Amino acid sequence: MTSTPSANHFKPLQEGDPAVVGGYRLAAVLGTGGMGKVYLTYTPGGRPIALKVIRPEFSEDPEFRRRFKQEVQAAQRVQGLYTAPVIDSDTDGAQPWLATAYVPGPSLAHAVGQHGGLPLRSVLLLTVGVAEALHVIHGAGIVHRDLKPANVLLASDGPRVIDFGIARAADSTALTGTGVSVGTPTFMAPEQAAAGTVSPATDIFALGQIAAFAAIGSPAFGEGSSHAVLYRIVHEDPDLSRVPAELLPLVTRCLTRDPAGRPSLTEIIELCHEISPVALRQGEDWLPQAVAGSITERLRLPEPAKTPPPQPAVAPTPTQFSPQNPVPGQPPAPGAVNPYAPTGFATPAPPTQGTPGAPGPVPPAPGYPAHPTQAHHATPPPGYPTYPTPAPGYHTPPPVIHAPYVPPARPKPKRTGLIVTGAIVGTLVVLGVIGSLLPDGSSDDKAGGSNSAGSGSGSGDSGTTGGGGKRADPKPVSYKGIDLTDRYEIMLADSPPSPAEGEDVVYGDADFYYISYDSVPSSVGTGNGKLVLLNNAQKGSLETCRAETRYTEKITLDQISDGSQMCLLSDAGHIAVVTYRGKSGADNASNYVTIDLTIWRNAEEPKDS
Template sequence: MTSSPSANLFKPLEQSDPTVVGGYRLAAVLGTGGMGKVYLSYTPGGRPIAIKVIRPEFSEDPEFRRRFQREVQAAQRVQGLYTAPVIDSDTEGSQPWLATAYVPGPSLAHAVAQHGALPLRSVLLLSVGVAEALHVIHGAGIVHRDLKPANVLLASDGPRVIDFGIARAAETTALTGTGVSVGTPAFMAPEQAAAGTVGPATDIFALGQIAAFAAIGSPAYGEGSSHAVLYRIVHEDPDLSRVPAELLPLVTRCLTRDPEARPSLTEIIELCHEISPEPLRQGEDWLPQSVAGSITERLRLPEPAKTPPPRPTVAPTPTQFSPQNPGPGPVNPNPYAPTAFSPSAAPTQNAPGVPGPVPPMPGHPMHRTPPPGYHTPPPVVHAPYVPPQPPKSKRTGLIVAASVVGAIVVLAVVGSLLPNGSEGDDESKSPGNSSSGAGGGSGSGGESTGSDDASGGGKKRPDPKPASYTGLDMTENYQVMLGDNPPRPVDGGDASYGDGDFYYDVDGVFGDAWVGTANGKLVLLNNSQKGSLETCRTETRYTEKITLDQLGDGSQICVLSDAGHIGVVTYRGKSRENDASNYVTIDLTVWRNAEDPTES
């Protein structure tokens, strides 16, 4: 076997490609997708990894960044035998990226394109492996949303599912409708294509599509324009005439239009074992020899880059690929890039009186030889040297102390001569009106100062700890009170005229729908804002009602109740048209007694 196929798999870096991302030296280009470009690199220990650098178009969108950070954090919890684990990431740099374990195997899409359909045993082992991967992914609270042949890699010991959950970060961002496409229409579920609704059953439908694709060598709903394929998925039955008879029960049940009628992952695994004429065991013989040869090609990796990138001849500008931490101290933001002595670093110039660089000490851990592929850190620049100051004389200290004491005495005398204030001030200081717990007292003139003066010491009230609740379904005319623990949606009658801190209402005549408050104020946050106690305290763009057409999945609303509680509502979507009830789903975070109650 020649080396040319391997050379085509690992393309050299182009002029526009970075040489280092997050401290990892890039060795080759693995591919380009809808969300970014994937590179081959190595850990300091020599393990190959795949680094996906997100496209600049996405990086510039604040909503994408917020979602990407959340999805990467969730993906890092996924540790399964049939997934490629996320081992490192940077979601806050100028251009976000994430690194996963490198899987030396072709994607299912590539394998079928090159070698045709897979035999029955391979398809069953593929389906069992993907089902196990989805079990782990769903267990971490993630829906893949973009499960397709390109996101299933064929390793020597079974399939690997990649890019789980990451597609969600690109949904409802500013890039919608700008020509940037994420997702593959041919493998969407009907509810996903028609209304954008997704859940674990969405991935079950995609699994059925993958099994059919592997068995017949083409998509079950055919090919063509996106609109034509999506129409067939929503309104027509798939063409399963070429699917082997043994696989029809599995594929047919997975491709049921009704999500609730699709089999569970456990049922899929049991069904695959029933279909197989022999016990299913993953091993190195699970793929045809022609496909297994593609794995061998991908094991001939290019050598890690050993030379550092050339030094800039002009003043460097901030890198757009995960700049190094500029803060002082031995902070190492990348656990895979240990702080090692760099013999190639230029010596630092020291101020007078500061000793020069310490010569290398053989065997010392801070002077060991850096591992292959390690990115040499930039030269350390010391802060200007400040000589120690002589101690101040005792006489100076006594003068300062006497001045402070004198000022305090003067202020005390002046304070005793001032009037006690208005009658309203006296009332606000009375024990009956001190702020003490949920709904206690009237506060101090209705101002939300966040301080506790009941003891007379002017001590600042500590911020309360947040309490979070997910997946609250609020039916039409239902409301919640932030002070309830846990908050339970209850029937508020005509919610607009009730006493709920947060409610959902619909106009029965015109069909307009909105969320609102009858006991406080709302603030709809921008995409660039993150819902927090501090954000809700400082925002003043108050309203009492927000229509649903202003909200998208992930939109956040500050709720400031008259009782002094502060909450952040995260909108998660609306019920489908064919649902028996009309409701919205929200996540809720509450800081109880965060402010003094407002006088009613």
Template sequence: MSSAPSGSLFKPLQEGDPAEVGGYRLTAVLGAGGMGKVFLSYTPGGRPIALKVIRPEFSEDPEFRRRFKQEVQAAQRVQGLYTAPVIDFDTDGARPWLATAYVPGPSLAHAVAQHGGLPVRSVLLLTVGVAEALSVIHGAGIVHRDLKPANVLLASDGPRVIDFGIARAADTTALTGTGVSVGTPAFMAPEQASAGTVTPATDVFALGQIAAFAAIGSPAYGEGSSHAVLYRIVHEDPDLSRLPSELLPLVTRCLSRDPAGRPSPTEIIQLCHELSPTALQQGEDWLPQTVADSITDRLRLPEPARTPRPMPSVAPTPTQVSPPVPPPGTVDPYAPTGLATPSAPGAPRPVPPPGHLNPPAPAHHTPTPGFPVNHTPPPVTHRPSDPEAHPRPRRTGLIVAASIVGTLVILGVIGSLLSNGDGKKENRGAGAHATSSGPTGGDGSAGAGQQKDPKPVSYQGIDLTDGYQLMLADNPPRPVESEDTAYGGGDLYFKVINFLDESSIGTDNGKLVLLNNAQKGSLETCRTETRYTEKIELDQLTQGSQICVLSDAGHVAVATYRGRSGESDPGAYVTLDLRIWRNAGEANGS
């Protein structure tokens, strides 16, 4: 085995990550974004690739799938020297995916965050490389739509543009109307931010912002909330006071508010050559040494799996995909209920061993959004095709009838004891939890002893900063600094582990449930869900994701994730909408 690579660059696969996609064995996690998770894998010949698996929230949208297929097919035509070519893809499977060549280099966003702005020569070489990439991308009939520092990788021989055209697949889908935005606000063009208009000139505006960002070390339109940045982009001029004078003519033309006033990619390349005092030629020295050194770390790749899982070349036979039938009278480990599988229809089922039907509860964890929850299906009832072929003894019918009568009598006694214990009948159904909001006021809407559910209270746009916490009982819930610096605290907290985006939303006073895309965030849903966890990684969330929060104090809330701070924001925070039902659950976590 080779020495382990830096854990900050190649993270191990997490619970819920697939081990294999499309015949490619996944080796490590490279990162995650708003549309999917990116893994390191290898071709059969041993070349590394970056394989992006689309999030379930998008996969379930048929319009997204249609657009994604179109964009991937168009992206195959892009074969420029400054782009990461498409290697393989599957747009029709359960989880669409796209594989591109692996680029061993940091993103521009990461390099600037680590080492600050680049020298003028590096910025000019960066700009001509991205401009050439845009020329090829636009020539294939694609508009990038989301050109930003995170989508420009710095390789040893020049920049590489990635994720071109994929943002269009998410545009105008059902998700965009529920909080999922397309494009990064700080690098949008005015027409894109105000009216959603996107043309090749939109990418040129983004390129101007990238050049300014690379030279200054921060966005040209400043930092802050998305709304504030977008307002400045549409109505104000950029702050170029710290931009080197050599770059001012280039950046000013690219950032023209009028799309018609922006240069084409070919004109940008020519302008860069005119502005440079020396010939612009990509080479090993195009980056500062500190940035170039970080490329070496990305060349120390983890080894691929030595025994890749064989892929069937023909359709498998039933014996290849079906478990063997156990001998008569034995327990079938594949049976969903844990009961023995009869050898013939109508055969009696042996009694399972003690405790088999009630195994120990598994450790709490939250499955990846969109994957089915592994609920146990109801027992399968085997019915003979001919009732006369398997007559049942009459004694069996009498025994069954007697058992039913006995069960009803026992249930009646238990119900009477519960009713007489304290004058109230306990009901733990999904819609009848006891609350502290008081009994009904004689309007006939609930029986005696039952209590109405409390009315929810909504709060919009709460910015929860790293290391701060919220308490659901507060009105309004205001973020306060956590006393526990290691784990956050409170009913809901946000914590960033390090600058590489290992961050999470968690609770120290209750339980969380990350709802699937098809679920509605409601009081009833939060009461009935049992996929509890205490921490949810931020890369599991997309804009619009909903989380049930069940506090130990008996409060229930639905937190809707609206996004996080940008890469250039001075602080790290997430934005949440909260809908709280106070005293709607059972206190003390019981």
């Protein structure tokens, strides 16, 4: 097979496409979608990744940016065998972007469009893989809400689900009525199409449509204008006449109009195993040969874009070689930012290996430096000359001969610090002697309140310092709608506090966790501090939390209800008011609690470990 067919999958960069995004040098265009454009690029180690740059229309909308940042943070928690993990992102830059692992395979939409429907075994393995992906996605508190054949990629070892949860960022933005379309409504659920309501059951409906689409080669609710398709989804039954008889019961249950009547992901996986005449095992032969050939084509990756050739020497601008942009080859000033250091985890492509026709080493693998001794040389930005490998004919200037090194005379150190230190020590000694001669209790008023620093309870003055000066209370920071999944934890020092999976949250060092075992009541707790459940008459505040003396480490969910408040005092000195907002429903595929947080960081002195 020649490399010509693969050229259709990797389109060259066009005028208007950036050359570098976030330190990643772009190699080709993978595709264009409703929310942005996707490019092929490489990590420093040469691994290909897909980088999506969000369209300017969205990036200019403040509400989109806020939601996009939340969804990217949530997506970074998803690490499943059938998902494409998030590698890097920039949600605050002029043009937001998101990088995920590159999957060398066609989308389900492309494969079916080129080769028609898949055989039953392939459909069952596809359904099982997507169901496992949704299980991980829902476990992280995310609803995909845009599950469709274009977001399911067919890799050699099974399907990969991409773009999970990102479509939520586009909902309810200022662009809703401007004609900007994020996707097609063909695979929406009735409740999503009619009222915009989504839940994990919404993704189950989409999974049923994907299974039918893979089997018959066309959408179950037909094609046409958006309004016509949406009407059929909400008011009519799907056309399942061509769905294989073995697959029909599963698809029918998934496409139940009532979300409560749809099967769980576990039931779907079990049904697929019951339907299959042989054991379902993912392997290299899970796809028809024609589709597998398309995977091989996508493994012929284009090389990273080459570094621009050296430019003629010109007088530098006043800012070109400023302390923040040092002269190439010279060490940066202390504290200066290296202009060649990329953001995130990526570095630009390696420097060119010499001019055409000049002898040189064999080109390295994509993303690797040309020579071990040059590993610290990054590719200069456009307009800077490439210094590691001089062009032929370049005349190296004669070496500069320096006189023998003589260290400069060191100025005589001033002893101001010693004098001040001695004065302070002497003063403390005198105060200590005076304090020891005073009656008990008098030192509290005359020696600067020595007991206040370590009390940690009582009045709101627990933040005072040992020297008698009162430390100002920190300003509170609030975070709304945090979904804390079962066996996940948060740390108050994180900004924002993002849920992370804990190996042993009960006996670990989590500031706050949620856990739910079958044998014990579901509860929230802390492994690194104290909890106080406030009564209805109390209002959560810094003063209230400091004054409370009723402490525990775990509170069961049957003790709290929507709106209940808890004080959380971490051993690191942070204080927070946790407001409980409820738990996921019984019909929800994921298990999580929702909380609001108001945090006063460093409100107290940290406790000694």
